[in-house]
Amino acid sequence: TQLLEQSPQFLSIQEGENLTVYCNSSSVFSSLQWYRQEPGEGPVLLVTVVTGGEVKKLKRLTFQFGDARKDSSLHITAAQTGDTGLYLCAGGGYGGSQGNLIFGKGTKLSVKP
Amino acid sequence: DTAVSQTPKYLVTQMGNDKSIKCEQNLGHDTMYWYKQDSKKFLKIMFSYNNKELIINETVPNRFSPKSPDKAHLNLHINSLELGDSAVYFCASSQGGAREKQFFGPGTRLTVL
Numbered sequence: 001t002q003l004l005e006q007s008p009q010f011l012s013i014q015e016g017e018n019l020t021v022y023c024n025s026s027s028v029f030s031s032l033q034w035y036r037q038e039p040g041e042g043p044v045l046l047v048t049v050v051t052g053g054e055v056k057k058l059k060r061l062t063f064q065f066g067d068a069r070k071d072s073s074l075h076i077t078a079a080q081t082g083d084t085g086l087y088l089c090a091g092g093g094y095g096g097s098q099g100n101l102i103f104g105k106g107t108k109l110s111v112k113p
Numbered sequence: 114d115t116a117v118s119q120t121p122k123y124l125v126t127q128m129g130n131d132k133s134i135k136c137e138q139n140l141g142h143d144t145m146y147w148y149k150q151d152s153k154k155f156l157k158i159m160f161s162y163n164n165k166e167l168i169i170n171e172t173v174p175n176r177f178s179p180k181s182p183d184k185a186h187l188n189l190h191i192n193s194l195e196l197g198d199s200a201v202y203f204c205a206s207s208q209g210g211a212r213e214k215q216f217f218g219p220g221t222r223l224t225v226l
Contacts, residue, residue, distance in 0.1 A: 031212040042117070042203050042217030043156070050212060086154055092212050100168070101215065103156040 004104035012110040021107045023089035024071045030093030032072045037086040079111045117218040125224045134189045136204030145187035148203040
């Protein structure tokens with residue numbers, strides 16, 4: 001059973017465009033993390049959101065945690081080629097487990113010059 | 114300085130062989146993990162190991178056995194390798210539970226022929 005659904009699965013845009021990636025679940029998570037993974041490397045944490053309704057900004061990236069803590073979104077403004085990569089959302093604290101993250105299947109973003 | 118390191122980076126072997134992947138973290142973290150990322154980039158937790166307590170994911174075949182000689186190391190031994198074991202295996206570490214930032218290693222690409 002896939003607990004976290006990410007959409008879209010693939011996204012190809014031109015430099016300068018805006019985009020939003022979604023992460024949805026029917027389950028409640030105590031926290032939601034967003035990672036970016038580049039080819040041949042491990043995922044790198046971008047942000048953690050823990051409070052329902054929370055919004056965090058990281059330069060051109062805006063992360064939002066849903067009020068019910070079941071969904072999250074990542075919005076990128078004026079995308080750059082350096083934003084290219086696999087974006088993964090990960091839910092923490094599901095079922096009371098400690099230390100285990102449940103990952104979505106990822107959104108592969110390609111930003112073309 | 115590398116925070117989480119894995120060896121080898123690539124591993125090609127025949128079906129039925131036994132192999133090990135090593136992981137070391139120099140962050141002083143108390144929790145380490147092994148993840149498997151399949152060809153579709155789905156990242157799934159295999160094991161987490163916190164202060165000598167091993168949490169086994171029940172979907173992992175018992176051919177996979179983690180071994181932790183000390184807090185900074187968590188190795189993964191795989192017996193009787195099968196074609197379906199081909200994937201990228203990531204080691205990660207964190208200080209604390211699921212809400213905390215996880216630091217991932219660069220991954221080990223295992224190919225079983």
